[in-house]
Amino acid sequence: MTRVLLAPRTLRAILPAVSLALLLAAIFWLQPRTMSYTGLNLMLNLAIPIALATIAQMFVLCVNELDLSIGAYVGYVACVTATWLVDNPPLGIAALLAGILVYAGLGALIHLRNLPSIVVTLGMSFVWLGVAVLILPRPGGTSPEWIRWLMKLHTPVVPFPIIAATVIAVVVHVALMRTAYGSILRGAGGNPRAIDRAGWSLLKIKVVMFALAGLFGMLAGMALIGLTTSGDANIAARYTLLSIAGAILGGCEFVGGRVSPAGAVIGAITLTLAGSFLSFLRISPDWQIGATGAILILVLALRALINRAEERR
């Protein structure tokens, strides 16, 4: 039993959860008032859009690509949601669906032309930002009523963000890790040639994964507007790096199709809480980005140690 518990695979799998638990314990110790319904609600609120964006990034990572445009794309969705979706719902819905279609098209383009996804998505990030600025030149707009209602939902006993995070993790876990086609999607990250040789279409797989990234990026932007109630093109600029960091923190890897939806959600929550933790320590916001980086390095160093222990065996 202890051998199973101490196996590198198990350690690696529980590392994200353990780091989250430690961080949470430290926060509770520093500021006991956070250990309440309202406290948790306030702290974890903003983790929901970040978790959704991290899941989007994870889909792209799963097929050995990287999305540098997710932050700008979430910003675009936020601007559409705060303006068109309120004033002219059909136009808003069309604009959001167009976003997913563009993502699917990028997947096809990257696969067919064998382009580096980093370059394509970096370019796209400027396109999304530009379109977002055209839609909403200065901060403003309002949130559609139903989204605000959903995000401010006062659930009994367990705060809404915790329920939402659990639902996201479970749904994506079942879809990607438990279904038959999900294993083909992950296999395409592990050994694309084997998947190709077994007669599956790699093009279709890339399109599906990028479209899923577009879908979850869209959900992230909408959730964000539900919380902030007004939009801005740069509202989610940090999300690109946060989503990559969150996914990696949660046990996903850049290549090889090794991903973990639950880990990605936990990673996103950990990063959000790291911000709160640092404010409770009265560290000035100027230092917070660097301090978040330090936490990230700490957790990744732990993972590297576990991996090294595995190689020695």
Next chain:
Amino acid sequence: MTSPIVELDGVARSFGAVQALAGVDLAVDAGTCLGLVGHNGAGKSTLMQVLAGTLAPDRGRIGVAGEDLTRGYDVVTAQRHGIRCVFQELSLCPNLTVAENARVLHPSIRGRAWRRRAGELVGAVLDQIFPRHGIAADAVVGDLSIARRQMVEIARAFSVTDVPVRLVILDEPTSSLDALVAEQLLAFVRRFVAEGGSTILISHLLGEILETADRVVVMRDGLVVESRPAGDFSRESLVAAMGSVAEAASDRAAGFVSRRQGEPACRARPVGQGAGEGPELLAHPGEVVGLAGLAGHGQTDMLVALFEELGPRRSALVAGDRQTDGIFPLWSIAANISVGSLRDMVRGLLIERGAETELADEWRRRIGIRTPDMKDNILSLSGGNQQKALFARALGSTARIVLMDDPMRGVDVGTKQEVYAIIRAEAAKGRTFVWYTTEMDELAHCDHVYVFRDGRITAELAADALTEEKVLHASFADEAA
């Protein structure tokens, strides 16, 4: 007699200037095991890729069970007709479990409890072929040993869902299995064949082929040269069929003078070979030393180990895989050549442009790189000329030992002859060459040849004792050896 399961008619395929298949006819009958042997570059793997549908032939006809399937033949068609292939390099996804990998090959496993059914499917075949295999269906493939991965891949190829398995191609299936497990596999192949299935077995272990196969097909230079019942062959006649016996005595043997005197320029042992065990690799100044044997039996590892030991000042490496570890695709031809000797043309912190141009122009003349301007991008050259630039990089440096990793892959005949002449000329000036080659003809240019098998040196032949037959003997093992 039953009609053949698979029939190939005049199948040909070339890669650039190299003709890998030159019109192959092959028929596999139901209920037979066909053994396929041949030396490097004989076209075995290409032929199997065509059969598996992963490579389209340039011309020829592919028939399965009497049906002409040439048009649009691909992986899906092959699978729909029950043709499976276990490739030499494994095709499992390391991040998936055994059961999930089984599902990759069986799209019909879907819906509720697919995972359990896929696991049971592959588990049952594993039990059948390799009793007491100890592989769990929910184990992640990346965590399994190489041997177990190979077992999973083989079991997966024999597993049946909606389409009966008619033909399984096994390309070196026992290469990473131990003797006992290999025995289990071959016994299973016999049972499978007795029940009416067919297999094609490719192996460098001739004993394995002679014991298991009903018919043996010998390939050479992209053609089938022999096809007879296995009982008609002996190990000797099989080896003889693989080589071109007629030209056994080389012209160089007559005037051969050994350069084996004084201190060797370098000495080494393959990693897989303990101290004092088997012959040691020696290379004397002015000698061209050949590394032979089937591809992937430790020759490249040997070169890399030599390079690491000697360091970049004393040795230079000519890469075989131009695109991935040879050229700098964004640089000019001149820069690609001079990068090997930058240390000698630095003045202060800067590279001396004049020296770079001079070096490039000198080698353009000596090695005959066909380009209007050495400042052009390296990719503007043909493959053969790119390879010449790589030779120029190694020869232009001050390194006394030049290591070559099968550098003539995909190079046209004319270029080859020019490079051979340069190698001889440089060796005459006292340079040492260690040359891994998969082509038998090139061994004739070597003074001393070491044959590799399974990461060890199995034979050492001086040029006057070198025959193709001896090399083949040492490359193909039989169980007794």
